[in-house]
Amino acid sequence: MxxxxxxxxxxxxxxxxxxxxxxxxxxxxxxxxxxxxxxxxxxxxxxxxxxxxxxxxxxxxxxxxxxxxxxxxxxxxxxxxxxxxxxxxxxxxxxxxxxxxxxxEVQGIILHDEKVKNSDTSPDSFAQIAESWLTTFVELHQLDYREAGLSELGKPEGYISRQVFNWGKQYLKAATDDIPEAQQVMEWMETHQPKEVAHSLIHNDYKYNNVVFADDSWREIRAILDWEMCTLGDPLMDLGTSLGYWVTADDPVPLQMLSNSPTILPGNPSRNEIVQRYATLSGNPIRHLTFYYVYGLFKIAVIVQQIYYRYRAGYTQDARFAHLNKFTEVLFRTAWRAVQRDRIE
The missing domain is CATH 3.30.200.20 (Phosphorylase Kinase; domain 1)
Known part of the structure; x- marks a missing residue:
């Protein structure tokens, strides 16, 4: 708007x-x-x-x-x-x-879909871009937030259960359509929450279009943007959100349209490859992967639905929002399919 x-x-x-x-x-x-x-x-x-x-x-x-x-x-x-x-x-x-x-204003390039499709970016370049993106992600999670004076930013203990409850509550307030998979996903997440083993500073919206790359090298990250959801919590919840945004060419077309991300182009790693590389860089094994991925899709679905709810209530007339409820449905269906298959691809 x-x-x-x-x-x-x-x-x-x-x-x-x-x-x-x-x-x-x-x-x-x-x-x-x-x-x-x-x-x-x-x-x-x-x-x-x-x-x-x-x-x-x-x-x-x-x-x-x-x-x-x-x-x-x-x-x-x-x-x-x-x-x-x-x-x-x-x-x-x-x-x-x-x-x-x-x-x-940090000068550089943000990897918007249209700009990248019209460039000469090679598959090898995308692999290197993803490596830089993941390396920076791990650096953020390993940052000493106490040294930064951010110890009071959030309450990391119990983060997972609060997120599942709060996002579910927000969805119910903003719900407009009957989506059976929404209730199924929420009930499954209630009973499959993993035990928290680590806490860190988390961005909560880490994706390509929130990262500024250097003009002369898309392998160098100059800045991370949009910190509005940053808090203290389980870093794998952060990874799960990023996996929810990491849409590939094998995903449903509506999901690709919503993400508007170059991750669908040749050379980008799969979600499983992202997880494997994150585990290597962080030095920590990743368990309960399906839960974290489903959570990411669930959270994104709620965010999209809240925007659609504001549009329908007349708070904004932005025409882009008119059919967001359809994307909410696709996200919940994708999440439930991941639950049924117990995999993220």
Whole structure:
């Protein structure tokens, strides 16, 4: 959904924060396309560029806490070199009608499907890109979150059971269609939760279009974006979410359409290969794989359904959301099929 921002007020704010030299400089604002969650804008002024993030219209504040996201980035920046530098945050709605924060724009390439399909990216390159992506993922999970001052970010004990309960509760609140597989998946997850063995900082939305690669080398990751769901918990729950987004050419076409990801192109590893490589890099064996994958699909289904619910309730008129309920159904059916087959491919 397009939401305009006050140019002159933001230009003066940038000046007051000593980020530009003149308060009356012309500010060019461009909303980034895509994405179903927080709204993101590029602010271009005096030859510099910044990024502004704000919650979507009609969003639940707890689910789109700009202050929390700002805190995570601010604390990570000194100890983890793959996050943008932050400059300003306010919870006051007065300036733009919502809380927001401003950070640097990290220059590079985001692997959107259309851009990659029109490039000369080879299968060998995709294998190397995936290796860099996985290496960074493991680095994040092995980061000392206490050193970063993020010990109070979440309650890691009992994380799995809380997630299963909370996402199930959110789905029931947003449900619009009768999807038998939804209830089947939720009941199965209730009775198949693995025992938690590790806790770490987890991103909770780690996928290709939330990663910035260097312009001259798609094998170097410069930044991880969209930290709104970051918390402390089981890193395999994080991996499960990423597996849910890792759609391949063998998956149902509607799932490929929803993901809009280059992971369907030749050279990308399969989900099983992703798991095997993650286990090698982390040094930890991965058990209960079906549960973590099903959880990832389940969570994504709930997120998609919540967006559709907001659309149907009239909070947004974005035409992209009109048929998201069909994707919810595909995600739940894919999850239930994984349960029945006890495998992730």
């Amino acid at each position: 397009s939401v305009s921002l006050p140019q002159s007020k933001l230009a003066r704010l940038l000046y007051e924060q000593q980020l530009i030299d003149h308060p009356d400089s012309e500010l060019e604002i461009t909303q980034f396309p895509g994405g179903f969650s927080n709204l993101t804008y590029r602010l271009a002024i005096e030859g510099k560029t910044f990024v502004l993030r704000r919650p979507p219209v009609g969003a639940i504040k707890r689910g789109h806490d700009m202050g929390r996201e700002y805190k995570v980035l601010s604390h990570l920046y000194p100890v983890f070199n793959k996050v943008p530098k932050t400059f300003y945050y306010t919870e006051d709605d007065a300036l733009i009608g919502a809380p927001f924060y401003i950070m640097e």
